[in-house]
Amino acid sequence: MTELSRQQQTEFEAAAFRRLVQHLRERTDVHNIDLMNLAGFCRNCLSNWYRDAATEAGVDLSKDASREIVYGMPYDDWKNLHQKEADSAQKAAFDVNKPAHG
Template sequence: MDDATQMKLEAATFRRLMQHLLHDRKDVQNIDMMNLAGFCRNCLSRWYQEAAAEEGITLGKSEAREIVYGMPYDDWRAQNQTEATPEQIRAFDTAFAENVGKPE
């Protein structure tokens, strides 16, 4: 497979992942994704921002989140996010430290 075809397929796969996470499975909470998989929608937005920076494109955190969430992050949270349990928060603290690093 040539590089252009691989990039095209990877882009299509990413778009499908975004469709799944943002439209098909709004019920899946970021905290559960992080606790189980070690990444969440916020991680995707950070990776998007980092990829933009590698291309010399300045993209702020809120701009990257809006691209990934398809709307302002605060709107997404208000519409879709539920209150985390103490157990979820403890598991998140561990998963975040293992997969992202120490919180800022």
């Protein structure tokens, strides 16, 4: 395995995060409940993890600000443009697969 410097690791992780966020912004057809049911996390989880990292670094970042970083727009705007009501099958799958993290 190639040895990476701490700086390289941080830069590559940041690049991978930016690519994931861009991918999720482009895939508005993939809903959060689908992500939760398949992968155990969604855009909101990602924004919460981002906010947690900011808090650990001593930076006060609001929930709305962290969501806007992930969604690329205010969360309410994204919901109005892209979010559809989950169907009964999606809701049932979520009840079974609900992740333990908050």
